Each structure stands twice: as C-alpha cells, then as structure tokens.
Amino acid sequence: MTANAFINVLIKQSLRTFRMVNCNPELFTTNLQNLKHLMDNLTSEHVNLDHKFQIEETWNRPGKAPMTYIQIYNDRTINVGIFILKPGMKLPLHDHPYMYGLLKVICGKAKIENYSIEPKLTERITQTASSSSSGSDDYDLNRKELVAKRNPDIVADHTSECCVLRPLERNLHEIESIDGACAFLDVLSPPYDVYVPEYGPRKCSYYSLFQELEPDIFHLLEIGSPHWFWSDEAPYKGPKLHIENIESDTEIAEQSSK
C-alpha cells in the first residue's frame, strides 16, 4: 500500500469502526482489531512528518510551545491528529471521557503512564465528598474526582504496537518524551466536545494524584491546565485526504453490514 493510500485507508477504517460502535458488538470488535492492525503499521512517512521536529533547535526557539499539534481529520465521529512533544516534556495526566482511543508512536520514544477508572470506588468517593461537605463553600461539585488503578507503564517507539484506550480501561494517561522529541498519532472517538446523548458534551480534564488509597489505586483530582504546558499548531503536510471517498465508502460498508 502506498503512503498516499495508507492514511486514507486508516481514516476509512476508523469511521467504519466507530460509526457502528453501538450496533453489533462482534462487528465492532472485528473492526477495532482491523484498525489496530493498521495503526500498528503506521509510520511517520505515511503522514510525511517534518524532520525538523526531531531537531533540538526547533524546540529551543524563544517562545516555542513544548507541544505541537497537527490536525489531520475531524468530524462528529472521529478525531485524527499528531502530537509532538519536545525532549523531556510531559503531556500532563488527562482523561478521555466515554471515549475510545488508539495511540501510535511514530517518531522517538514515549513513556506512557496509564490508569483505568474504577467506577464503583469513584462513585463511593464522590458521594462521600459531596455529603461530608454539604453546606461548605470550598467544595466544588463541578470538579471531577476519580478513583483509578495504575497499570504498568508502557515505553513505546515506532516499532511498538499501538496503545488502545477504552471508556474505562486505560482511559487516563500521562505521556513523556524520553531520549529526545517524540511524536504520536491519535485516533479518538467520539471527539472531545461532541455531544453524546447520555453524557452531554465532554471536555478534556487534567488531573493530579491526590492520594494512594491502596497499592496502585489512586484518588485523582481535577486540576487546571499546568502553567508549564501549552501547545501550538502546525499544518498537516501528509498525503491528500480523499474525503468524499471516505464518506461514501464508509456508508456503503455500513449499509452492506445491516
């Protein structure tokens, strides 16, 4: 498959997978496996990632943001983009509310600290906090709290398979570039801020570890965006996307599966 075709096939398969996320569990599992296989084989050449991001001077320019984001494709079903972290930088611990995600390192090396949400413990701690502080002015009901289990860290480079996160499993992560800059491509579904009927709009929140409740079980509190972290954007310079084909091919696939 040519580099030109690969990114289009990847986006088509992402749409095929996530447009039918709630239809047929077996079909979703098969589609997700096929998408993961494509992601496992994704390289920086498939998206024509600029080599300048691997050069130290790029990141040492005065005022340069510590992370650059490249938007590739976005609609109501999926968001596909590339995140590039300067050497030694962390994308702070954040969540992906009710989302699926596939993350593939395409350049450099990343350490991924990741957590799975514990729904019952989260419910218990949220109820305890709101009842014990009723009438208190310092408790913010809008601030999110979670209880989550820390999974073993993942160290990934371009030879590693992609990481998959689900609505509960591995849903929170912190990503650190090690031994230089690193870049990874994310497919997320549904995108942040898209309205989901049962849950409403969903924003990305950052968290800090508040307390270790048991070994590897942490109480997490939402925090504001850390002052040392911000991002800028660069244009996508990879192969042209054939959006019309993506839309029509996916619709044909959906109809034929009904």
Ligand SMILES: [Fe+2]
């Ligand atoms: Fe993320």
